[in-house]
Amino acid sequence: MTLVKSTVGLAGLTLVAGLSLSGVAVAQSAADMLPQKYRDAGVLNVGMVLDYPPYSWIDADSGNPTGLEVDVGLAIGEKLDIEWNIMSVKWEGLITGVGSERFDVGAGGTSDLEEREKVVTFIDYAATSEAVIVLAKNAEIYPDMDALCGKSIGALKGTTTATVAEDLAKECADKGLDTLHVNLYTSVPDADLALQSGRDAAQVGSTEQASFIMMTGGQDWHIVRAGIGATPMGPFVSVKRPDLAEAILAALKELRAEGKLTEIAAKYGLDGSIVDPMINMTTAQ
Numbered sequence: 001m002t003l004v005k006s007t008v009g010l011a012g013l014t015l016v017a018g019l020s021l022s023g024v025a026v027a028q029s030a031a032d033m034l035p036q037k038y039r040d041a042g043v044l045n046v047g048m049v050l051d052y053p054p055y056s057w058i059d060a061d062s063g064n065p066t067g068l069e070v071d072v073g074l075a076i077g078e079k080l081d082i083e084w085n086i087m088s089v090k091w092e093g094l095i096t097g098v099g100s101e102r103f104d105v106g107a108g109g110t111s112d113l114e115e116r117e118k119v120v121t122f123i124d125y126a127a128t129s130e131a132v133i134v135l136a137k138n139a140e141i142y143p144d145m146d147a148l149c150g151k152s153i154g155a156l157k158g159t160t161t162a163t164v165a166e167d168l169a170k171e172c173a174d175k176g177l178d179t180l181h182v183n184l185y186t187s188v189p190d191a192d193l194a195l196q197s198g199r200d201a202a203q204v205g206s207t208e209q210a211s212f213i214m215m216t217g218g219q220d221w222h223i224v225r226a227g228i229g230a231t232p233m234g235p236f237v238s239v240k241r242p243d244l245a246e247a248i249l250a251a252l253k254e255l256r257a258e259g260k261l262t263e264i265a266a267k268y269g270l271d272g273s274i275v276d277p278m279i280n281m282t283t284a285q
Helices: 036-041 068-080 091-099 160-174 188-197 207-215 242-258 260-266
Strands: 043-048 056-058 083-088 105-107 120-135 152-156 181-185 202-206 221-233 236-238 274-279
Touching: 036 043, 043 068, 043 091, 056 068, 068 083, 068 105, 068 242, 068 260, 091 105, 091 120, 091 236, 120 160, 120 188, 120 207, 120 242, 152 160, 152 188, 160 181, 160 202, 160 221, 181 188, 188 202, 202 207, 207 221, 236 242, 242 260, 242 274, 260 274
Parallel strands: 043 083, 043 105, 152 181, 152 202
Antiparallel strands: 105 236, 120 202, 120 221, 120 236, 120 274
16 A cells, blocks of 8 residues: 655755765765665555554554554655555564565564564664553453463464563463463454453553553453563664665654654654664664
8 A cells, every 4th residue: 555655855955975065074864865776666665564553553434554653654754755655464474575675664563673683674763562461351350460370361473472471371380370371373353352252361462552452442451461571663674775774764863853753652652662763772782
């Protein structure tokens, strides 16, 4: 789906090699840094999982993508003076698709993990963490994690939620309590259905996502534990494209300096999660 073609037009206003007529070096804009390959194409194809509010989902009324990562992406596109073309992708094909350059960029609330940095380069601008969620009607039955031992917990296959779920199962075992069974799913709707139907007593999900959904009345949930394993997140590109990563980083830095990043995040109750943009924050020291 094609969204917005920006009209900033900065590239044509900056002199070659970032020099003014007087020969004094001036800072390059993000648009100047965009590799010629993408300028010629006029578009960046962005793979995105569109079932993950508040980061990226389809608005029921308009039928268009919405969310933090959608709005930030469109703002990046404007800074780069290029079309930010969002394409719906299933989670299991997103990172490999970007790594192989099937998509120019990936986004959608994806955590920056060291293992993923071997395939893609993250341009981080926010932080995310995980939470253990139960149905609100079961809040008194499961007041803490010990009460969930012996039950089942859902998580998304291949994500940080699965790692957290396995760690929680180990926590039960280390305490000598009954086994916490981990069920893995390939989509958020599948995990939500398992929780809603009672197949799982709990679910591991994004703290920010759960808080947003509860705030907007989307689900009648209760958070048992929040803020587990905070990690940076942001859009990502193939490790083969460091030049594209630097251009997106420059765009995010401009948006951060202008206050635009915080302004966008505030729409989704995520302004407190914004951090100074950085490449591969998980391993950058």
